[in-house]
Amino acid sequence: MTIRVQTQDFDLGAEVAQLRGGDARVGAVVSFVGTVRDMNDGAGVSEMELEHYPGMTEKALEDIVAKAKARWNIFDALVIHRVGPLKPLDQIVLVAVTSAHRGEAFAACEFVMDYLKTQAPFWKKEQTAQGARWVDARVADDQALTKWGVSSANSGAQK
Template sequence: MAIRVQTQDFDLGAEVAALRAGQAQVGAVVAFVGTVRDMNDGSGVSEMELEHYPGMTEKALEDIVAQARGRWNIFDALVIHRVGPLKPLDQIVLVAVTSAHRGEAFAACEFIMDYLKTQAPFWKKEVTPQGARWVDARVTDDEALAKWGIQSSNSSNKA
């Protein structure tokens, strides 16, 4: 398992190659890359800034991967999450999972990403033509987490 919170970009191909290197038992690799969009909630986005608590964030990401390991038979997982200022088209997050079979890898990857969107201690601020604004987790993110039998700690804050 590898967890990294960093300001620098990542190379998807290199990261996936390193994750599966020398592991002949791997039959499936599933990777998700999240990127910065130029629009959100009907407003243009010129920049997004992600903040976190060092140490606390990495621990939360390790816990997310440990929960995935407890639910599915996976060999390894990688989570890279960027912080700092980002522009549209920039990569934000990489979640990659290896397993013997695709079903386990897909499910674990989706679970990690759903959990990360609502439970990991990241704070997102977008710069729009109307000014800067903090972005809350979406109801749809909470619903995605609920399909795994987990209630988001953000659910009580939703109208």
């Protein structure tokens, strides 16, 4: 398992190739990349800034991946989450999972992303024409987590 919280961008192809490695057991690699949109809740967004608690955030991400590994037979997982100021089109997050079969890889990747959206300690501030605003957690993100039999104890984490 690899967890990184960083300001610099990442190369999707290089990251997935490294995760896959030379492991001949891998029959499936599923990845998700989240990017910054230029609109949110009807307002134009010129910049988004993500804040986190160093150490605590990485531990939370490790716990999320451990929960996925306990549910599905996956070989490895990678989570890279960027922090700091980001512009529209910038990559924010990469979640990638390897397994023998696609079903487990898809489920584990989706679970990690759903869990991350509500449980990881990140805070998002957007710059709009009306000024800066903190973004509240979305009800839809909490609802997505319930399909995994988990209720959100949303502790202020925002996406």
